[in-house]
Amino acid sequence: MSNLRPADLAREHGLSTQAVRNYERDGFLPPAERTASGYRVYTAVHAAALRAYLALVPAYGYAAAGQIMRAVNDDDLDKALTIIDRGHAQLLRDRETLRSVRGAVEHVIAESGSRTDLSGDTRTIGELAHRLEVTPATLRAWEQAGILTPDRDPATGYRRYGATDLRDADLAHLLRRGGYLLDHIAAVLAQVRTAGGTDALAAALDDWQARLTAQGLSMLDAAATLSAYTTLRHAPPANHTHPA
Structure with missing residues (x-):
């Protein structure tokens, strides 16, 4: 040799x-x-x-x-x-999570598109927390990270989550399930808000899929x-x- x-x-x-x-x-x-x-x-x-x-x-x-x-x-x-x-x-778990997130995202987008009175669809922090099955403290942490940007009721000062906030909360919840960190979720949602839609989220999921495929081939x-x-x-x- x-x-x-x-x-x-x-x-x-x-x-x-x-x-x-x-x-x-x-x-x-x-x-x-x-x-x-x-x-x-x-x-x-x-x-x-x-x-x-x-x-x-x-x-x-x-x-x-x-x-x-x-x-x-x-x-x-x-x-x-x-x-x-x-x-x-772990790769199999990631694939299954991605598949679940994609299905849930399609549901969120369809639900958002079906709302007829977007301006009046608001929730309190307690109502939104109950809907997502998280704690109000979690929503406040998301707000601190820049993921959620709720308005305040001018009379009471309480947070009011409008239609865009509900969409962002749903998407943040999904991305957390996918293992994304708060700072990454904040960056994705900032792109969603800038684009006025969910194209940025679709790109993030496509990127996730590409990374899983590349890892499998590796x-x-x-x-x-x-x-x-x-x-x-x-x-x-x-x-x-x-x-x-």
Whole structure:
């Protein structure tokens, strides 16, 4: 098996040689042998390990990719496969959540479009909280984050949620179910208000779908490269014959 230098592995992926050494230090690559002068000597096994790690990152994230490679290099395949299984289970949950959110969004849009007296459709904070099955404190937190912008009754000073607020509250509730953070929801709803519709939300859901698809494809690629690495790692050494 031919010897490789750190620079040879680094060049294939546009990395620095220090990054390759760091990956070995962190256990993502198997330990390299050293020459008498202390230089690292890598082989095709190390090159395959690096390909596998870099393919695992977009599929499962940096932390999980590192855990998988350390488990494989420790010959604990069951641990590595368990981490991989968790990643696939999370992707399936994300797909199911997205499907539910899309269906609910269509309902919200249809319901908003069916209102005939939009100016008179207002709710108090308690009424809106009851409708969404959240607490008034949650709605106040959404308001503080810029997600909701209710008017105030000039006589009482109480919050009054109009038709646009109801739409925004429904959409915020859906996006929270999809795992979005408050600051991201606020940015999406700001775009919805600026556009005067739900195009921004549709774009956010399309982006979410694209990210899930890309992750699924990355998982396929990672499976192939990891399988190639484990096969090469356990292959018997090649017999070298020398010409007479």
